[in-house]
Amino acid sequence: SQTIHQWPATLVQPVGSPLSLECTVEGTSNPNLYWYRQAAGRGLQLLFYSVGIGQISSEVPQNLSASRPQDRQFILSSKKLLLSDSGFYLCAWKNGPGELFFGEGSRLTVL
Amino acid sequence: AQSVTQPDIHITVSEGASLELRCNYSYGATPYLFWYVQSPGQGLQLLLKYFSGDTLVQGIKGFEAEFKRSQSSFNLRKPSVHWSDAAEYFCAVGPQMDSSYKLIFGSGTRLLVRP
Numbered sequence: 001s002q003t004i005h006q007w008p009a010t011l012v013q014p015v016g017s018p019l020s021l022e023c024t025v026e027g028t029s030n031p032n033l034y035w036y037r038q039a040a041g042r043g044l045q046l047l048f049y050s051v052g053i054g055q056i057s058s059e060v061p062q063n064l065s066a067s068r069p070q071d072r073q074f075i076l077s078s079k080k081l082l083l084s085d086s087g088f089y090l091c092a093w094k095n096g097p098g099e100l101f102f103g104e105g106s107r108l109t110v111l
Numbered sequence: 112a113q114s115v116t117q118p119d120i121h122i123t124v125s126e127g128a129s130l131e132l133r134c135n136y137s138y139g140a141t142p143y144l145f146w147y148v149q150s151p152g153q154g155l156q157l158l159l160k161y162f163s164g165d166t167l168v169q170g171i172k173g174f175e176a177e178f179k180r181s182q183s184s185f186n187l188r189k190p191s192v193h194w195s196d197a198a199e200y201f202c203a204v205g206p207q208m209d210s211s212y213k214l215i216f217g218s219g220t221r222l223l224v225r226p
Binding site: 104 | 117145147152153154155156157160201211212213214215216217218219
């Protein structure tokens with residue numbers, strides 16, 4: 001069966017520090033992968049999506065970047081975190097027609 | 112512009128009472144429609160989806176939703192709420208013919224259940 005893993009689950013970082021959140025999918029191949037952010041009290045905002053290795057589409061201009069070094073790995077990064085980067089980050093995958101499957105999320109607090 | 116509106120930020124119902132969560136969308140064509148549920152600190156779980164056909168769709172945990180094209184709505188219902196249904200609920204729309212398959216989410220409705 002397909003599973004999706006995100007880590008770390010919780011992260012507290014100072015302003016200006018770098019960030020790396022990882023997402024790995026198992027049990028599928030060539031999935032579409034997505035990074036969403038959920039700010040406190042708000043809905044989900046699509047940040048990036050990828051339809052294949054090395055193919056990244058950015059949905060909103062921001063302080064973050066994404067990379068897909070392997071078929072089933074999706075990484076969210078920042079060189080210098082801002083306070084506004086705090087939130088709950090969700091990775092998701094889609095394989096074929098149908099819904100997105102979400103990971104358990106990574107909660108980032110920037111102080 | 113494409114958007115999803117969930118007009119109720121919070122809803123409180125008594126256990127055993129019926130529930131309806133509202134969702135309206137603005138989209139260029141008939142989209143795929145979804146309801147997801149999120150427990151605190153967790154990811155999202157799919158409750159149900161509408162692609163085509165019967166406009167009343169059944170989902171998990173006793174939930175159902177009705178697609179009304181004329182009203183651009185996809186409201187979620189449950190006849191009798193259980194305390195374990197307390198969570199946040201998200202309506203989402205997605206393209207029928209787009210390989211990128213980007214979902215647009217509403218801002219969510221938080222459901223509180225009174226004992």
